[in-house]
Structures are given as C-alpha cells and as structure tokens.
Amino acid sequence: MADFFQFWNNQGIEGFLTIFWFYFILEFPRYLLLAYVFLVIHKIKTHFNKENYENAKRQLWNEHPLISIIVPGKDEGKNYYKLVRTLEEQTYDNFEIIVIDDGSEDNSELIGRDLERNGKIDLFLRNETRGGKASAANLALRYATGKYIVHLDADSSFNRDAIEEILVPFYEEEKVGAVGGAIEAKNSGQNLVTTFQAIEYFNIFATGRMIADSLGILRIVSGAFGAFRRDLLVELGGWDVGPGLDGDLTLKIRKKGYKITFTHLAICLTNVPTSFTKLAKQRVRWSRSLIRFRFRKHRDLLFPSDNFSLSNFFAVVENVFYNFILNLLWWVYLIVLALYFKAEFGYLIIGGMFLYSLSKIIEFGAIIALSANKSDKAKYIPYLPGMTFYVGLFLRGVRSYAYIRELFFYDSYKDAWNPNKTSRAARKLEDEIKKVFQGN
C-alpha cells in the first residue's frame, strides 16, 4: 500500500496525466466533458423549445394520422399477448398492428392467428420459410397503410405515452425521416449483468444518443423502437439484409437528405441478456455490422461523392474512430504501458480504477440530471465502479474480437441470424459494390 502511494507520489500530476493520456485526451472530452456541455445546451434548448414541442403535439392530435406498428420476428409468439396489451394502453390510439411471423418453429402462428381472429392484431402474416428480419419487416411495410411506421420488437413493452412521444418530433421539424426512442432494460435488477446493461443503456440513450442528436450525427434508430415516414421507407425499398440493418437504414435515410432524430421522452423497455455469454454473443453481432456497413456497404459516405455531406461524414468518422480505431488502439496502449512499467503496472491498474470510477460517477450525474425520473436512478450508483470493468474490459474485448473476426473472416455473412440464402445473396451484392469502387 505504501509502495502504491510512493509510486504515484513520484509520478506527480504530470506523470499521472502522461500515463493516462488515453483517458485525458481521448475519452474525457468525448464522454465526460461533452456530457456536461450538452447538459447545459439541452436545458437551454428544452426551455426555448417548449412552445415548439407543445405546438407539434397539438398538430399531431389535429391530424391524428393512422400509424402502422410493425412487429417482425421469429419464435416470438409467447410475447404477442403482452405486446398487444401494452399497445392497448397507449395514449395514442389510431394505429394498426401488423405482426410478421418469419418462419417460426414454435406455436407463434397459433397465437398470432387467434389474436388476429379476436381483432387484437390487425394483420398477422406468416412466412412458411424464414427470410430474415429485413424481409419480414419489408413484408409488413408492403401491407402497411399508416402515415408513419413504428418498428418494434415483440419482447418490448412501452410507457403509455411512448407512441405519442415518438411521433411528436415529426411535427417539430421539417424533413424528419426517422425518430428513435429511448430503450431501457426491463429486467435491470435481475442480476449483475442486467444491472450493468441498464446503466449502459442510460449512457447510450440518455447522453449518447441525445448528444448525437443535437449534433446532428445520430447514426442509428434502434430496431427495438423506431418510427419512420412510410413514404420514405417505401421509396428506399425498406430494410436491406442484416445484421445491423437498423444502422444501415438510418444511413440510407441520411443519404436521401432526411433528418434522424431522437427523443428521450418515448421510452421502451426491453429484456436484456441475462448472462455474460449471451451478452457477448449479442454484442459480437452488433459490432460486426460496423465493419460491414461502414467499410463495405456504405463506404461512399467516407469519400467525396454525390451523396457526400459533412454531417454524414462526421457521423461515420466519429463512429469508426471511437468504436473501431480507439478500441484497437486501447490494447496497444495497454501493452505499451505494461512493457514500460513492468512490475509497477499493478499500481497503474489500481490508479486507473479510481480514475475511471470517479469519471463514471461524475458522468452518471449528467444522466440523473437529464432523466425524467431522477430518484430511481440513484440506486445504480454503487454499481458504477464495476462499470469500469464491464465497459473497459468486457465490452471492449468482445468488440475487438468481433471486429477482427469480421474483417478477416466475414463472420456476419455466416451468421445464423440470417438464413443462408439471404446472406449469400447479400455478400454477392456487396462484392459488386466493391468492384465498382475499385474500378473508379
């Protein structure tokens, strides 16, 4: 213990800053500083936007458009009833529910048909063979008649005003193409894994997406809860083959010159994975899509072309830099430190822990300040030091693994998440895109 203090005493403040340059130069401004700058901006903005928001809401109710709620999925039958019930409770009432059963092997069809017969679901369509999430969503889109499409996962539930709130942004600004809603962990208190994820979701949605939104660089409208203009989706031909189809579609909307916004007022609860293994699998799938869609499918956004726009470029660069480059760079940083300090490396770890824990706690302060119900967030504070390991080691490790696998082995095309037939066809298509670019 004495050695530990001796070590840091010798290093001094200058040494501390030098050793943790990674944090102070790259992470502190991006996460902590930005969160507080944004917090101020947001408070001011909300204050002045209040009238605009009220007007938009009034306009929504005056128009009272039909909304198509689409729910594509496989083997989700057990969730249908709960989903329908949470939708029946919505304050917004003019919607149709279209459920697509994408080749389920359980009793989804039976349950769905029964709900359809009893008028709880407006249209229940089943594909005898699985086509993947994109084609299922597209089939729903084909038969949807509402002005806006709200895309949901069957295992989610919603605050009573969630549908209403996710529609408001369409009336707040011109040319809004899609609106993302906030997602929170429904089973947050179940165990450590879900609690960590609950905190992570607050981070992603409360600060992450809100900031990205006000900077105009929001990259994703989550498939679990997102609203889209139907005419725009039809024009774009809907979703392309996944995984990562949500981010992919968001990019296509941006390319068309529409805005993507986020509202933290529309809240959806979803069940998050309950073990580290399941969580790792989920994150590997999410992470792969970055490589696939940034580097392969939508590389045009990175280079000057007809579709080029600064905010799109910035959105992509930020995403690639922070998620991909820094992720890999971090391992290099860690190895260099270990080699340089050798035996004293342990002191660095403990010091780092303090630093990151403090940072997490301060950052969480911003989340509490931004959130609608502040009191129930306080219970998460004791878990914040643990988040250092969860985000810093676990998630980073999983992500790095996924990037490398995808870069060199094209894993996502073999993913069981999509049927083989669609993966093969999609890969062929992307190869052709690659050829065109190389040709230029």
Next chain:
Amino acid sequence: MELNCIIVEDDPLFRIILKRNVEKQSVLNFIGAAENGREAIKLVNEKSVDLVFLDIGLPDMTGFDVIDRAEDLDPGKVIIISGSKEDGIKAFDYGVTDYIVKPFEEERFNEAIGRFVRDVGRSKKSVSFVDRMIEKSLEYIYTRQIRDFEPLSFRNAKLGYIYPMVTANFDFEREDQVPKILDIAVEEGFLTSEYYDSFYTCNHCSNSYLHFRESCPNCHSTNIESEDQIHHFSCAYMGPRSDFEKSQGSRDLVCPKCDKTLTHIGVDYDKPSEIFECNQCNEMFQDPLVKAKCRNCNSDIKVENLVKKRLMSYQLTSLGKDAAKGQVAVDVGELDTMLDVIDKAYFKHTLAKEIERKKEADFESAIASIYLENISELYDQLGEQRSNNLVRELYEVVLNEVNRSDEIIFKNMVTLWLLITESDLRQADAITGKVIKRIKELLDDNNPNFTLKISKNLQPVETGKSADEQLSQLDMGKD
C-alpha cells in the same frame, strides 16, 4: 325370451306327449294344462299366455268356441292340435298360427314352434321401427350370406353411400338414420363393425353433398383471391408477385426495389407465403375461413364446426345369426336420446310431489328457470347432433353444482328448470347463481366468439297452487 304356453287337451296321453315336447323347447315355458273349454278360458284370462296348444274336440265345447269366448286370446297365439284335417280351412280363417294333425312327427312340431317364434318376433317389431329395421338388415345379411356388409357409393344418396336393401326403406330426408340404426345393432351385439370411410355431413340436415371453399374472415364473402408473396434475397424486398410484374403480359419478374430480374427460385428468390384479398371488403388475410355450403339445405357452416363421421362395414355375430333366424328377438326401443335431459312432464311430476311433501312438513323450497337467451345462435352453428351433445354436457355440469335432493331438467333446448328443495329464496338464489356461472364458463371456454346472454327467474314453491300453475307463473316472470 321365453313364451308362456298352456296345453288344452282332453286326452291324457296326448297331454303328456305334448307336455314333453313343450319342455324340450327352451323358448317355451309350460305354465298349465286344461282338460276342457271352461278351464281353458279360465287359464287364458288369469295368466299371461303367449301360446296355446288347442284341441278342437273338447268335451264341453269346440276349440273355436274357446277362441271366441276367451276375450284375451288372440288367434295368432293359437296352434291347433287336431285329430282330423277337416277343420283346417276354418282354422286358418280364424287366423291361427298353425294346424297340426295328430299324430305328428317331432319335426313337424318343432317347425310349428319355430314359425311361431319368428312371428312373435315380427309382431313385436311393429312396436319399434328401429327393431324392424335391424331385423330386416340381419335377415338380409344372413340370407345373402354377406360376410362384410359394406356401404356402396351412390351419388344421389343423402350420405353419398347406401347400405343395400336397408337404405331403400328410408325416404331421402331420413337416410342418415341407417348408420345410426346399424350402430345400435352393433351395441346390442348383433353385428360387429369395421372402419370403412370418413365423411362430413351438414350439421343441419345431415346431407353429405357439401361445397367447400375459402371465404373472407371479415365479411364472409367467397369472392376472394390469393397471391404469392415473393422474397428477393439480395435486397430483402418482399411483396406480392404483382409488384414484380413490370408490364402486363411480360413473363419477367423484376424486383421493384433493386430492378434486378429474378432468375432462379431458391437461389435468388423464393415464395414463402401467400396472402388473400377480399374483393368485397378489401380485407387482407392469410387465414381464410373455410366454409362448407350444403347443397341440400343451403346452410353455410365453418369447417371447424363440421362433425366428422365414420362410415362402417358390418359383420354378423352369432347372436345376429340367431336373430336373423328368428330365434332371438330384437328389442332396442326407439331412437330418442334426449329424453332424460329434456323432460317437462317429469319435472312437473316432481314438483307436484314436492308440493305434497310441503303440505305435510314445514320447510321452504324454490323453483327457478334459467333462460339461455341467445344460445340458439350457437345451436345454429353447431347443428342438431352437436347441440344435443352440448345440452347434455350442460346438464351434466349443472348436475354437479346442485345438491342430490335437488332436481334439474331442461324444459326445452333453451330453458333449464331447477327445483331447489329445503332452501329459502336467498340460498336458492346462490345455487342458481353458481349454476349460471358454470354454464357461462363452459360456453365461454369452448366458444370464444360467443357471449351468452342469460336470465333467470326464481320463486318459492307454494302449497296453494298446482304444479302447472306455478310453472306457468315461473315462465311468465322471466326477466
């Protein structure tokens, strides 16, 4: 079956011979002998006699006089045993069963008994149509030596099949009774049966000539069309085939999203589903209602509500053979299965007894009627057979809810009567409430789209009024 018989004979020797012959026949039960006409008449009037062996020449009168004077004696129950042939014609004018000339061979006697037993069987059959039909079928199968009595396919028959000879006895509307009757014969042990075919018939008229077709679940129109849905793999577009048909008449399928021409099913596209559209109300759906329209009575029934029936082939058992030969009688009664469940008279009778009981002792009782207001809508869909089953099921369920001393019975298919003994109105109301709850539960569980409307009326049993009056009062007070 045993037939009680008496012997009327003045010659003691012949009396003994006849008695021995009678005792050899297992179907005959000797109950007495008479030496003269007077004794004979007395025996016939006192005992239940099925068969009389009658001599013509008796000391005090002739045999014909006995037939004339014994009021209960049907000449069909008489076998004349006479020393001469000369009265033969007169005897058959009387309508006696047989005429045997003394002395006779044992074989001749046995033949007379056999004929008589057959005749008795036949005259019994006239009591029940079902018995007659079963006997006829058995005789037919036996005499033609049919090993397997199979139905024959026949387009104009109500069931699409006929059973040779048997079906011909029924008019078209009642042809569906034939398998039921043959099945009764199986239950009674005259026949065994083997599976032959399955078929569906109209729930209302039991006609098997049905047209099956899809219809719209929304407006029930049969004017609907289906279209294949195409999934294009590379761009994940999915929509109806018509989206891919670029121009009319062109055979090419071109993806509306990425403009690629589809080339090979299973490689770059497939057809994972089809969707129906109703031309009447524009409803989209995948799960059409399949309905069966009866060509006979025009009712249109959801196929889920049709009842599958089994068509059997039949084989004679040894009991059946005996019945065909007339050695065993067929006696199964009539075809009415609802008598124990729907019985107004029985309830009235029970209520009358209750009124009497109440006059003797001091206690309270109540009667209630439960009216299933809209259940006939359900019966319409179910058809007769299943409606009867439902009523029976309701009856059994309700029976479990009431005390053993209470009575319940269906007055008709829509009204249930309860007699709740030794309870005041409040207790009776609680029991009635329980019964209603069970009925609702049963119907709701099995018919999610049907909501039963139910009403009840309750009144105390009074000693001052007749059962009839109280029951009509109960009906009038229906709310």
